[in-house]
Amino acid sequence: MRPWLVLLLLPALAGCDEMSRQPRDDVYRASPLFADGAAMQAPPPGAVARDAPAWDAALAERPPMTPALLARGRERYRIFCQPCHDASGSGHGIIPARGFPQPPDFNSERLRQASSQTFVDVIGHGHGVMFAYGDRVPPGDRWAIAAYIRALQLSQHAPAADLAAGDRARLEAPHGR
Amino acid sequence: MPQIFKPSADTWLRTFAAVAALGLIAAALFGAGVARSDWVTRAGWPVEQPVPFSHKHHVGDLGLDCRYCHSDVEEGRYAGLPSSHVCITCHSQLWTGAEVLEPVRASFAENRPIAWKRVAALPEYVYFDHHIHVARGVPCVECHGRIDEMPLTWRAKPLQMRFCIDCHRDPAPRLRPVNQVTRMDWTGWASDPANRGFGERAMRRFHIQPAKLTDCNVCHR
Numbered sequence: 351m352r353p354w355l356v357l358l359l360l361p362a363l364a365g366c367d368e369m370s371r372q373p374r375d376d377v378y379r380a381s382p383l384f385a386d387g388a389a390m391q392a393p394p395p396g397a398v399a400r401d402a403p404a405w406d407a408a409l410a411e412r413p414p415m416t417p418a419l420l421a422r423g424r425e426r427y428r429i430f431c432q433p434c435h436d437a438s439g440s441g442h443g444i445i446p447a448r449g450f451p452q453p454p455d456f457n458s459e460r461l462r463q464a465s466s467q468t469f470v471d472v473i474g475h476g477h478g479v480m481f482a483y484g485d486r487v488p489p490g491d492r493w494a495i496a497a498y499i500r501a502l503q504l505s506q507h508a509p510a511a512d513l514a515a516g517d518r519a520r521l522e523a524p525h526g527r
Numbered sequence: 528m529p530q531i532f533k534p535s536a537d538t539w540l541r542t543f544a545a546v547a548a549l550g551l552i553a554a555a556l557f558g559a560g561v562a563r564s565d566w567v568t569r570a571g572w573p574v575e576q577p578v579p580f581s582h583k584h585h586v587g588d589l590g591l592d593c594r595y596c597h598s599d600v601e602e603g604r605y606a607g608l609p610s611s612h613v614c615i616t617c618h619s620q621l622w623t624g625a626e627v628l629e630p631v632r633a634s635f636a637e638n639r640p641i642a643w644k645r646v647a648a649l650p651e652y653v654y655f656d657h658h659i660h661v662a663r664g665v666p667c668v669e670c671h672g673r674i675d676e677m678p679l680t681w682r683a684k685p686l687q688m689r690f691c692i693d694c695h696r697d698p699a700p701r702l703r704p705v706n707q708v709t710r711m712d713w714t715g716w717a718s719d720p721a722n723r724g725f726g727e728r729a730m731r732r733f734h735i736q737p738a739k740l741t742d743c744n745v746c747h748r
Contacts, residue, residue, distance in 0.1 A: 369650070369652045376651070377605055388640055428592065429594050430595060433590070444589055445617060448589075449621055450617065450620050480616075481619070485610075486598040486613075
């Protein structure tokens with residue numbers, strides 16, 4: 351056997367490469383490339399996102415009220431608002447019970463008169479001690495939550511006369527039915 | 528010529544060969560055992576974090592939804608870890624003097640991320656995507672366990688290749704309604720007659736084909 355044939359074994363060394371950690375920067379990882387040591391960088395001041403026009407358009411116009419919009423709103427409300435504002439919108443959620451300032455009742459006269467735009471703005475920019483949720487609730491979902499808050503308000507203030515006959519009968523029946 | 532080996536040499540040789548063979552088998556079994564042990568996979572080992580964040584408190588007791596903090600889980604490959612802004616939405620008013628929260632306040636004030644230690648990370652040659660699993664109704668608890676009972680987060684499942692493949696071969700019994708993926712406690716769900724055949728219906732509805740889900744290039748791209 352010729353000694354130089356041993357050289358053919360050299361490529362096998364490639365198998366020793368540790369591939370569990372690869373020289374690339376994944377999101378949320380630390381990175382030596384940037385001054386603050388994070389792989390994810392905030393866009394420089396004044397940058398305009400490519401989808402900014404679509405975002406603004408979605409914010410400007412209220413989408414039509416549909417069952418799908420309400421369902422989405424209910425889901426998002428339960429994730430982001432219920433901990434403080436409570437399932438009924440009364441403001442007696444579990445976080446205020448642990449010492450957070452008491453949020454106002456959505457069924458108060460003032461907030462029932464408020465426009466849906468008000469709710470959308472509060473979600474986007476916050477209000478007093480309530481922080482903004484704009485980073486986690488995109489425009490479409492803000493309108494969906496606003497729509498659901500309308501449904502919550504209606505649920506506490508619907509005139510009995512507006513109910514369908516069957517529902518009306520059940521409402522007026524003695525308790526226990 | 529004198530005898531080199533005594534008559535007992537043969538016995539010695541046989542004994543030595545037998546012990547060596549047994550030793551090899553034991554070493555192989557031990558190696559395989561170690562490779563699957565919690566010590567290697569880190570399953571069940573709580574991880575010390577810069578802030579002793581408790582899912583038990585925030586999810587179990589306060590009832591927060593996972594998506595309040597891991598808000599990218601439905602759209603993206605990564606679930607994402609919350610920025611300190613998210614913590615401060617509550618901790619601007621709650622536990623404001625607490626020593627344990629000092630790193631969170633400093634991180635918020637100086638706009639510098641908290642360096643959480645990873646708990647469930649995969650090797651980087653594996654591709655994983657949360658969005659597809661969440662959109663098909665694979666609940667968080669299947670892979671992350673009862674997070675709502677963890678005072679400090681630990682890896683609940685081994686997350687080795689066999690764990691992924693076991694489900695990819697037959698996902699049906701582990702699929703759940705898509706709008707309840709963050710629910711933690713599923714006791715009694717599978718035995719409820721109302722849910723009989725749910726998994727099979729979901730498989731048809733989403734056109735899930737287990738035969739293709741075990742191809743190597745699904746996870747190694």
